Amino acid sequence: MSLALKELVRVGSLLIVALFGGALSGSYGWSLLIVLSLWVLFQALEFRRWSRWSKHPLSRPDNVSALWRTPAERVYQSVHGNRQRARNVLAQIRRLQMATEALPDGAVLMTPGGVIETFNGAARRLLGLSGEDQGENLGMLIRHPDLAALINGELEEDIIEIAAPNEEGRRLEIRRIAVDADRILILARDVTQLNRLLTMRQDFIANVSHELRTPLTVIMGYLEATEDPSLDRATLRELLGKLASPAQRMRALVDDLLLLTRLESSPALDPDQIGEVDVPKLVQRIVADATQLSAGRHRINVDVDAQLRLRGVESELHSAFGNLVANAVRYSPEGGDIDVRWYHTDAGARFEVEDHGVGIQPEHLSRITERFYRIDLAGARVRGGTGLGLSIVKHVLKRHDSGLAVRSEFGRGSRFYCVFPPEFSLPVN
Numbered sequence: 001m002s003l004a005l006k007e008l009v010r011v012g013s014l015l016i017v018a019l020f021g022g023a024l025s026g027s028y029g030w031s032l033l034i035v036l037s038l039w040v041l042f043q044a045l046e047f048r049r050w051s052r053w054s055k056h057p058l059s060r061p062d063n064v065s066a067l068w069r070t071p072a073e074r075v076y077q078s079v080h081g082n083r084q085r086a087r088n089v090l091a092q093i094r095r096l097q098m099a100t101e102a103l104p105d106g107a108v109l110m111t112p113g114g115v116i117e118t119f120n121g122a123a124r125r126l127l128g129l130s131g132e133d134q135g136e137n138l139g140m141l142i143r144h145p146d147l148a149a150l151i152n153g154e155l156e157e158d159i160i161e162i163a164a165p166n167e168e169g170r171r172l173e174i175r176r177i178a179v180d181a182d183r184i185l186i187l188a189r190d191v192t193q194l195n196r197l198l199t200m201r202q203d204f205i206a207n208v209s210h211e212l213r214t215p216l217t218v219i220m221g222y223l224e225a226t227e228d229p230s231l232d233r234a235t236l237r238e239l240l241g242k243l244a245s246p247a248q249r250m251r252a253l254v255d256d257l258l259l260l261t262r263l264e265s266s267p268a269l270d271p272d273q274i275g276e277v278d279v280p281k282l283v284q285r286i287v288a289d290a291t292q293l294s295a296g297r298h299r300i301n302v303d304v305d306a307q308l309r310l311r312g313v314e315s316e317l318h319s320a321f322g323n324l325v326a327n328a329v330r331y332s333p334e335g336g337d338i339d340v341r342w343y344h345t346d347a348g349a350r351f352e353v354e355d356h357g358v359g360i361q362p363e364h365l366s367r368i369t370e371r372f373y374r375i376d377l378a379g380a381r382v383r384g385g386t387g388l389g390l391s392i393v394k395h396v397l398k399r400h401d402s403g404l405a406v407r408s409e410f411g412r413g414s415r416f417y418c419v420f421p422p423e424f425s426l427p428v429n
């Protein structure tokens, strides 16, 4: 039944009541007046309810009559729906804001003329902006001719690199993106680390080329000498024999480079390769190699706990421990004592190599594990290292949950050591 019809039925019923009342009282006029007055009073109350509700139509209307309640309910549903939609849009905006805030890159939304509308936290940090800068011109806040040209779209490529306005050493890559006819987006990215990596890569290539060129030049020299047709067989053989040393040097360098690349590309140990390493036996082999390298010029003392083993990758530990012992030989004068120790401590198993050689000045200590870092370039090359040894040691130890420690006194000697956590140490009873 429609609302109007219901209301008609209700008015009709009231009239019938009035008629009954009139018949009983004998006064139809009074009866009709009383019933109509009651009806008007009821409608007035309903109107008051509706009027009160219409000021804040956020809850359901409390009208009793369907005539008032139903249209009010429709208004309420529509307001409620709109509110829900607005809430969803707000939540979306908030999520978008959160995502923009979490971006590591600075984002500044502005007019094509450079007037800032809004920006995120990274822009605050990288470009030194603050809340008061909204409405200001970015080109005026950060005075840089390239930035001004970028904002105005005058550059061929919409990208520049400048020093950060609040930190000289930091480099920023700034990009311009046209959002629409009225807005542009400026993105700022910190490229300091990236630049550093690029420089490191260039340095690395330069270092490798340099290291390879030296033995290669020696080989070329000998090969040229062999071209002399007047050479007798004995001299020729002697010349060819001299090729072995630079060739070995090149091979050592390439081997170390490959090993280092492998170690760097997989920071965790390969579980298939992990096994129980018989360190006392390993030390024996390393010391035999070092004795050969020393050619009797040093005394190598070994003090190992024959029961103490290690969980790890034997080939890697061989490289690490071998490099430390070989360094002790190479950087110790003739007659120097070298001590190799492997023993148990409360912190774990400890491997230690102590020499009484040239020692290291404190200012170099933090850098000796960098690739190709050498304290005395000329002297070091004569000693025959590749400059990668301690880098390899550092990586191997890190993969075994350990780290390299150095105590050194310039001119008196050094002690290189590492401690393996108990879960890597395997004391055998």
Ligand code: ADP
Residues within 6 Å of the ligand: 323, 327, 328, 331, 355, 357, 358, 359, 360, 368, 369, 373, 374, 375, 376, 380, 384, 385, 386, 387, 388, 389, 390, 391, 414
């Ligand atoms: P290298 O092949 O030149 O020995 P490393 O990475 O093994 O390369 O060592 C880096 C530098 O650390 C060496 O060039 C040397 O100057 C210094 N160094 C390493 N071990 C010792 C040591 N036992 N005594 C003195 N200096 C050392």
